[in-house]
Amino acid sequence: MEIINGTELSAKIRQTIKQEVEEIKTQGKRPPLLSVILVGDNPASQSYVRGKEKACLSVGMENRTIRLDAGISQEELIQVVRNQNEDPDVDGILVQLPLPDHFDADPILDQISPDKDVDGLHPVNAGLLLTGRDGLVPCTPSGVMEMLKSIGLEDLSGLNAVVIGRSNLVGKPLSLLLQQKNATVTMAHSRTKDLAQICSQADILIAAVGKEKMITKEYIKEGAVVIDVGINRMANGKLCGDVDFDDVKDKVSAITPVPGGVGPMTVCMLLMNTLKAYKEHEAYGR
Numbered sequence: 547m548e549i550i551n552g553t554e555l556s557a558k559i560r561q562t563i564k565q566e567v568e569e570i571k572t573q574g575k576r577p578p579l580l581s582v583i584l585v586g587d588n589p590a591s592q593s594y595v596r597g598k599e600k601a602c603l604s605v606g607m608e609n610r611t612i613r614l615d616a617g618i619s620q621e622e623l624i625q626v627v628r629n630q631n632e633d634p635d636v637d638g639i640l641v642q643l644p645l646p647d648h649f650d651a652d653p654i655l656d657q658i659s660p661d662k663d664v665d666g667l668h669p670v671n672a673g674l675l676l677t678g679r680d681g682l683v684p685c686t687p688s689g690v691m692e693m694l695k696s697i698g699l700e701d702l703s704g705l706n707a708v709v710i711g712r713s714n715l716v717g718k719p720l721s722l723l724l725q726q727k728n729a730t731v732t733m734a735h736s737r738t739k740d741l742a743q744i745c746s747q748a749d750i751l752i753a754a755v756g757k758e759k760m761i762t763k764e765y766i767k768e769g770a771v772v773i774d775v776g777i778n779r780m781a782n783g784k785l786c787g788d789v790d791f792d793d794v795k796d797k798v799s800a801i802t803p804v805p806g807g808v809g810p811m812t813v814c815m816l817l818m819n820t821l822k823a824y825k826e827h828e829a830y831g832r
């Protein structure tokens with residue numbers, strides 16, 4: 547059984563990003579800049595934003611965190627996003643989610659220029675992915691694809707993939723990426739009947755649900771590759787995934803741990819998207 551170590555894999559990819567950024571700087575050009583907008587004082591969001599600041603620093607990218615009071619209005623927040631759109635130094639814009647309750651997130655995310663939308667959540671980028679064209683792809687799904695690639699699963703022809711979860715952030719884009727690589731994809735969700743039976747047909751099983759250790763060995767095909775996207779906090783304060791790691795580990799051929807699996811890959815793909823946006827901006831302007 548192989549453990550797909552997201553911490554190690556992301557460190558390797560970050561190294562190549564760092565080299566590219568160094569080359570950019572050596573040429574006397576400005577480095578890529580990621581602008582993160584954080585509204586309010588949600589402790590988890592604050593910690594995620596600190597992680598993104600550190601990640602930028604680690605590869606030599608510029609980072610700008612715009613911290614805003616939870617009390618600002620929807621219109622004020624939209625104006626902040628527009629200002630970042632118009633700033634020629636900014637390559638990537640990310641609005642940290644979740645926003646406080648009084649905001650309607652979709653119209654705010656829709657304001658981000660698609661060419662700066664490093665979270666890949668703008669309908670233009672979602673549409674480009676749906677139609678198989680080049681755009682900015684959400685970070686967690688592309689991180690999962692990198693993990694599959696790292697164990698030699700690049701062309702998925704003939705393989706059954708089951709994705710549990712159908713969110714715009716993870717499940718939907720991931721199912722499209724798997725399809726692009728020729729997997730036969732089944733999408734499961736809370737209304738799916740006989741979930742264990744469906745999952746037990748999967749050569750590649752991806753859990754993106756948010757339910758502590760719900761995937762046990764009954765859900766697993768012998769020799770399956772299991773990617774655990776879930777991040778859940780247990781009663782003892784520790785993190786765990788959607789997959790019961792100890793229960794399934796003897797049945798799988800490869801599995802991602804939580805923590806240290808998909809999480810670090812997500813941040814790494816954010817850097818990758820920022821670099822990609824930067825290159826487009828340098829080539830075609832903003």
Ligand code: NDP
Pocket residue numbers: 686710711712713714715716717734735736737738741754755756757775776777778808809810812
């Ligand atoms: P959402 O809550 O948006 O989506 C959860 C999905 O799971 C929904 O489609 C829901 O179905 C489905 N679901 C819920 N309960 C069940 C069930 N009992 N059986 C089958 N399907 C079920 O979550 P996200 O997609 O945003 O995130 C999923 C998990 O991944 C969370 O734990 C989150 O913390 C984690 N995450 C991890 C990241 C990382 O970097 N590692 C990044 C992003 C998320 P329905 O649509 O019918 O409601």
